[in-house]
Amino acid sequence: xxxxxxxxxxxxxxxxxxxxxxxQADAKDAGSAMIVGIDLGTTNSLVSIxxxxxxxxxxxxxxxxxTPSAVAFAEDGLLLVGRPARDRLVHDPKSGCAFFxxxxxxxxxxxxxxxxxxxxECSAAILRELKRIAEIHLGETVRQAVISVPAYFHDTxxxxxxxAANIAGLEVARVINEPTAAALAYGHRHPDQxxxxxxxxxxxxxxxxxxxxxxxxxxxxxxxxxxxxxGGEDYTDExxxxxLEKRGGSLDASGKARLRQTIELAKxxxxxxxxxxxxxxxxxxxxxxxxxxxxxxxxxxxxxxxLRDAKTDVSELVDCLLVGGATRMSLVDTLLRETIVVPINxxxxxxxxVAYGAAIQAAAISKNEAVRDLILTDVCPHTLGTEISxxxxxxxxQDGFFEPIIDRNVTVPVSRAVTLSTMHARQDKVTINxxxxxxxxxxENTFLGAFEIKGLRHRPSQKHPGEFEVRYSYDxxxxxxxxxxxxxxxxKYKKVIESRPGELTPAEVEAAVRRLQPLKILPRDLLPNRAxxxxxNRLFAELAGTQRQELxxxxxxxxxxxxxxxxxxxxxxxxxxxxxxxxLFDAEAESRPETK
Amino acid sequence: MTPWEVLGLEDGESDRAVIRSAYVVxxxxxxxxxxxxxxxxxxxxxxxxxxxADHRRDxxxxxxxxxxxxxxxxxxxxxxxxxxxxxxxxxxxxxxLTASEHASHGDPxxxxxxxxxxEVDKNLAAAPAPRDELPLPESESPIPNAIHQYFTGSxxxxxxxxxxxTEADDTEALAEIASGLERRAHEGLPRGGExxxxxxxxxxxxxxxxxxxxxxxxxxxxxxxxxxxxxxxxGIDEVKAVLDERLYLDENARHGMARIIARGGWEGEPTLxxxxxxxxxxxxxxxxxxxxxxxxxxxxxxxxxxxxxxxxKPIDTAEGSIGCGGWFVRIWLIWVLMRxxxxxxxxxxxxxxxxxxxxxxxxxxxxxxLDPTEPExxx
Ligand SMILES: Nc1ncnc2c1ncn2[C@@H]1O[C@H](COP(=O)(O)OP(=O)(O)OP(=O)(O)O)[C@@H](O)[C@H]1O
Ligand SMILES: [Mg+2]
Numbered sequence: 001x002x003x004x005x006x007x008x009x010x011x012x013x014x015x016x017x018x019x020x021x022x023x024q025a026d027a028k029d030a031g032s033a034m035i036v037g038i039d040l041g042t043t044n045s046l047v048s049i050x051x052x053x054x055x056x057x058x059x060x061x062x063x064x065x066x067t068p069s070a071v072a073f074a075e076d077g078l079l080l081v082g083r084p085a086r087d088r089l090v091h092d093p094k095s096g097c098a099f100f101x102x103x104x105x106x107x108x109x110x111x112x113x114x115x116x117x118x119x120x121e122c123s124a125a126i127l128r129e130l131k132r133i134a135e136i137h138l139g140e141t142v143r144q145a146v147i148s149v150p151a152y153f154h155d156t157x158x159x160x161x162x163x164a165a166n167i168a169g170l171e172v173a174r175v176i177n178e179p180t181a182a183a184l185a186y187g188h189r190h191p192d193q194x195x196x197x198x199x200x201x202x203x204x205x206x207x208x209x210x211x212x213x214x215x216x217x218x219x220x221x222x223x224x225x226x227x228x229x230x231g232g233e234d235y236t237d238e239x240x241x242x243x244l245e246k247r248g249g250s251l252d253a254s255g256k257a258r259l260r261q262t263i264e265l266a267k268x269x270x271x272x273x274x275x276x277x278x279x280x281x282x283x284x285x286x287x288x289x290x291x292x293x294x295x296x297x298x299x300x301x302x303x304x305x306x307l308r309d310a311k312t313d314v315s316e317l318v319d320c321l322l323v324g325g326a327t328r329m330s331l332v333d334t335l336l337r338e339t340i341v342v343p344i345n346x347x348x349x350x351x352x353x354v355a356y357g358a359a360i361q362a363a364a365i366s367k368n369e370a371v372r373d374l375i376l377t378d379v380c381p382h383t384l385g386t387e388i389s390x391x392x393x394x395x396x397x398q399d400g401f402f403e404p405i406i407d408r409n410v411t412v413p414v415s416r417a418v419t420l421s422t423m424h425a426r427q428d429k430v431t432i433n434x435x436x437x438x439x440x441x442x443x444e445n446t447f448l449g450a451f452e453i454k455g456l457r458h459r460p461s462q463k464h465p466g467e468f469e470v471r472y473s474y475d476x477x478x479x480x481x482x483x484x485x486x487x488x489x490x491x492k493y494k495k496v497i498e499s500r501p502g503e504l505t506p507a508e509v510e511a512a513v514r515r516l517q518p519l520k521i522l523p524r525d526l527l528p529n530r531a532x533x534x535x536x537n538r539l540f541a542e543l544a545g546t547q548r549q550e551l552x553x554x555x556x557x558x559x560x561x562x563x564x565x566x567x568x569x570x571x572x573x574x575x576x577x578x579x580x581x582x583x584l585f586d587a588e589a590e591s592r593p594e595t596k
Numbered sequence: 597m598t599p600w601e602v603l604g605l606e607d608g609e610s611d612r613a614v615i616r617s618a619y620v621v622x623x624x625x626x627x628x629x630x631x632x633x634x635x636x637x638x639x640x641x642x643x644x645x646x647x648x649a650d651h652r653r654d655x656x657x658x659x660x661x662x663x664x665x666x667x668x669x670x671x672x673x674x675x676x677x678x679x680x681x682x683x684x685x686x687x688x689x690x691x692x693l694t695a696s697e698h699a700s701h702g703d704p705x706x707x708x709x710x711x712x713x714x715e716v717d718k719n720l721a722a723a724p725a726p727r728d729e730l731p732l733p734e735s736e737s738p739i740p741n742a743i744h745q746y747f748t749g750s751x752x753x754x755x756x757x758x759x760x761x762t763e764a765d766d767t768e769a770l771a772e773i774a775s776g777l778e779r780r781a782h783e784g785l786p787r788g789g790e791x792x793x794x795x796x797x798x799x800x801x802x803x804x805x806x807x808x809x810x811x812x813x814x815x816x817x818x819x820x821x822x823x824x825x826x827x828x829x830x831g832i833d834e835v836k837a838v839l840d841e842r843l844y845l846d847e848n849a850r851h852g853m854a855r856i857i858a859r860g861g862w863e864g865e866p867t868l869x870x871x872x873x874x875x876x877x878x879x880x881x882x883x884x885x886x887x888x889x890x891x892x893x894x895x896x897x898x899x900x901x902x903x904x905x906x907x908x909k910p911i912d913t914a915e916g917s918i919g920c921g922g923w924f925v926r927i928w929l930i931w932v933l934m935r936x937x938x939x940x941x942x943x944x945x946x947x948x949x950x951x952x953x954x955x956x957x958x959x960x961x962x963x964x965x966l967d968p969t970e971p972e973x974x975x
Contacts, residue, residue: 215620414636415636
């Protein structure tokens with residue numbers, strides 16, 4: 001193998017068998033400065049672009065389009081991303097983590113041995129990997145992306161996603177809601193259809209539902225609702241809990257991780273079979289339904305709320321698009337068919353359609369002719385408002401109330417105003433605290449920013465003493481502009497609430513980039529080789545006796561070959577190792593979602 | 597410009613299909629990503645005309661549908677807020693306005709139930725002033741004062757009193773409060789009393805469904821006829837589904853509870869969610885408790901609420917609304933009443949379908965932050 005050249009992303013990093021076969025120059029086709037579409041999922045992430053007028057998902061060197069959203073540190077301190085990381089987590093759960101999307105927008109810090117990462121940094125590592133994949137295909141540096149987020153993400157979580165992209169060296173051209181992206185991809189494929197749809201997106205960690213109209217090339221979102229902590233992974237966790245309880249005894253962390261993996265695969269098998277038996281674990285659809293019944297019970301109220309907000313009756317829905325891997329569970333079918341009673345449409349690829357939609361949006365932003373006719377209008381699914389105090393009775397005043405200004409599920413961009421006043425004649429100053437959420441109390445909502453206005457003290461013969469109008473304008477990128485107009489003086493104050501809690505300064509981005517910087521790239525660090533080693537390690541934990549010895553031999557030989565940096569030797573060792581490992585992994589490969 | 601002009605329509609056009617086509621034409625000229633200002637104008641006009649069209653379809657032909665210059669949701673909301681505003685100020689002038697004034701956002705089934713017509717207002721004004729009629733026992737117990745305060749007091753005194761109250765161990769007196777309040781609910785329902793009754797109902801539901809239902813009826817009847825909500829509450833099935841799984845109470849009780857809780861709406865009315873939460877505690881159902889806690893995550897905080905001085909915050913003049921004193925106090929009272937009711941319940945366990953284990957003890961444990969289902973471990 002040639003010496004690796006970590007410099008330019010467009011250079012061929014790999015020899016055969018992984019080779020440069022996938023590295024076609026799509027860039028020509030797409031015009032320069034390509035904006036890519038990215039679905040940053042809880043479980044899986046992927047990147048997509050528009051090619052020949054249609055969206056395609058881009059595969060990595062292993063030919064895989066879905067990159068597991070997992071990061072882990074290898075023994076030598078290298079940061080693993082994607083499949084190798086996920087495999088590593090099965091036998092060494094403490095070396096990294098997955099499902100960090102759930103912690104986006106929180107202050108959480110993960111500690112892996114001596115290393116610390118934030119959810120934003122973990123996401124950045126995934127995004128950087130997707131950027132890399134796209135660059136291999138496009139043969140040029142990718143600078144901009146449309147990134148999808150759950151519709152129900154609030155502003156802080158969106159901001160965290162944008163920060164992650166910045167760390168990964170991507171500028172976010174637009175943040176798009178996942179179900180909206182799915183609808184966009186659907187609308188793109190059926191441009192002349194006129195229909196009223198529901199998108200039911202149950203992914204690995206989040207649930208979104210969106211009701212929308214499609215007509216005359218217009219995609220009009222009516223309402224979205226969701227739960228950003230409810231997804232397929234929760235079902236797996238519930239099954240794990242039940243099975244652990246039934247078994248009794250205790251398992252160490254890695255035993256648990258292995259059992260969870262087995263259960264996860266068995267769970268997926270239930271999409272096709274009534275019951276599945278796998279490595280001594282046997283579960284049926286009924287088990288899944290019963291273990292996850294509290295989770296399932298949370299789905300319907302959200303759907304109903306969304307329909308209510310959309311002022312739409314279920315009977316008006318022509319179709320319910322199923323998006324997200326977890327909609328393969330038969331219980332989703334039952335819920336939609338029997339309880340909610342809506343026709344199910346499985347015509348979209350549940351794993352990829354969100355990325356496709358993001359790619360279409362990206363094309364629209366770069367004024368690609370293929371999508372020029374399509375117009376999308378979306379909503380903001382959370383209420384935006386301000387903190388107020390309320391006077392109650394003569395002398396009692398309480399603060400902490402939330403006064404909605406822009407109601408949830410109004411079409412953006414939008415602008416709305418309320419008139420407020422000072423609490424008493426001598427008050428000169430007020431603080432406008434900006435919040436987002438549905439609770440009547442600000443402390444349960446998300447704080448977005450604040451500013452102060454002055455000069456409100458009452459003076460004689462004023463018409464509107466102490467009164468002022470607060471206007472919120474919310475644009476398509478989730479930028480909120482607050483304008484205060486003091487009625488008496490006509491004085492205006494304006495503030496753009498862009499920098500929210502969670503936004504990183506350039507210096508912080510810089511520091512995070514350094515933290516994620518891999519060490520020097522050696523042959524053993526290249527993705528296919530890394531993936532091979534982690535997979536073999538994982539297999540090692542599962543095998544026993546002679547099989548295990550056999551594996552050890554071949555793996556040692558492979559590692560030695562990598563160390564030698566001798567291309568020919570690596571090639572031979574690779575095939576020797578693969579010959580042994582591949583058949584043993586067939587079973588799992590089957591359960592990977594197939595490309596359509 | 598009228599909304600019709602904005603969309604280039606004939607004045608008074610009310611055909612949905614025509615309106616939509618005009619919208620699409622304008623939308624292409626003012627794309628939301630390229631011309632946000634123009635899009636907003638078009639969109640506001642479109643939304644106005646959509647509801648205008650619906651209105652024309654639903655209502656009789658002649659009814660007027662008004663708009664001002666700055667039509668659209670914003671203007672309409674502001675207009676209705678203004679009416680509300682005036683009303684609120686009238687109410688503020690009234691002497692008997694108390695900490696239990698209540699209105700809620702969101703769930704329309706839980707609308708502000710204050711009367712809008714002067715006649716009805718008079719009726720309420722004619723209702724006996726709570727001050728004179730409250731059952732005031734001779735004892736020095738702080739408890740009757742608390743009842744009194746519930747209707748008349750200022751927030752801070754009130755919080756202090758209720759705080760004291762929960763520390764009190766006088767179960768008999770607590771029981772007396774409960775029945776006193778309940779009596780009041782049946783009598784005249786002072787302002788805010790309907791919510792009190794409703795809460796009592798939710799407290800009773802898992803213990804005595806008939807009694808809960810009767811109290812709900814009281815609430816219902818206290819509302820002006822045209823404001824009575826539809827008793828087929830939205831959301832009841834969802835709530836029931838969960839309760840079915842989680843609560844080992846008898847069918848009636850579960851149903852009553854679900855119904856009452858559903859009425860509040862999970863997002864719309866935290867008070868009821870909290871009531872339900874407390875009931876879940878009584879029912880010793882940890883999982884339900886967890887589930888409910890998602891909807892009222894800071895329960896413990898509410899309970900430990902301490903009065904805070906307001907700082908430089910604007911005050912809402914645009915809306916007559918709940919005094920949060922009333923809200924917090926309600927939570928407090930639920931707590932107090934819970935203890936009272938369960939204390940009463942203990943006297944005749946067979947009737948209430950509860951086991952021998954004293955609810956009171958369990959509540960005590962909960963109050964001390966212990967798991968009520970765990971047997972006490974010797975140290
Ligand atoms: N055949 C199947 N049966 C049941 N569940 C499945 C199946 N295939 C995948 N899943 C579940 O789907 C989830 C992953 O779905 P998906 O890749 O759509 O999520 P994601 O996009 O990563 O997450 P999110 O959109 O919530 O951020 C996993 O929890 C997985 O268990
Ligand atoms: Mg997804």
